[in-house]
Amino acid sequence: MQLNITTDYAIRTVLYLAIQNRISTSKEISEAMGIPLYYQFKITTKLVKSGIVKCFHGIRGGFCLNKTTTEISLFDIINAFEPTTRLNRCLEDDEYCSRFATKSCPVRNFYRGMQSEIEKNLSKVTVADLLNQQ
Numbered sequence: 082m083q084l085n086i087t088t089d090y091a092i093r094t095v096l097y098l099a100i101q102n103r104i105s106t107s108k109e110i111s112e113a114m115g116i117p118l119y120y121q122f123k124i125t126t127k128l129v130k131s132g133i134v135k136c137f138h139g140i141r142g143g144f145c146l147n148k149t150t151t152e153i154s155l156f157d158i159i160n161a162f163e164p165t166t167r168l169n170r171c172l173e174d175d176e177y178c179s180r181f182a183t184k185s186c187p188v189r190n191f192y193r194g195m196q197s198e199i200e201k202n203l204s205k206v207t208v209a210d211l212l213n214q215q
Contacts, residue, residue, distance in 0.1 A: 088162040090116045091124050095133060095158055099150045099208050104143040131161035150212060156203035172196055 111121040128134035135147040
């Protein structure tokens with residue numbers, strides 16, 4: 082599994098906002114984090130829709146975190162930006178299996194265990210934890 086670049090940019094954006102702890106503009110975030118400005122607009126819009134970031138309009142407008150750094154996990158950010166976080170197609174909600182064996186497949190059971198561990202570990206790591214690693 083490899084995260085897409087937009088997800089990486091979203092994590093950087095959230096970290097920047099956490100470090101600044103104030104309202105920051107898209108241009109400011111873009112320049113500081115090395116994110117193309119057109120991408121930054123897309124990212125902040127999605128972060129606002131997901132409830133991670135708050136938007137302020139007007140002349141002194143910009144973005145800030147909508148939650149504390151201990152309330153935002155890596156899983157929250159990744160889940161908002163990745164089309165799927167599932168290791169395999171059979172783990173999706175519809176449980177698609179070309180062999181029609183989702184209930185009895187030992188490989189699927191192994192994948193479910195791995196998926197659970199990944200989600201648990203990503204949910205444990207908060208933005209506050211990342212900031213403490215600096």
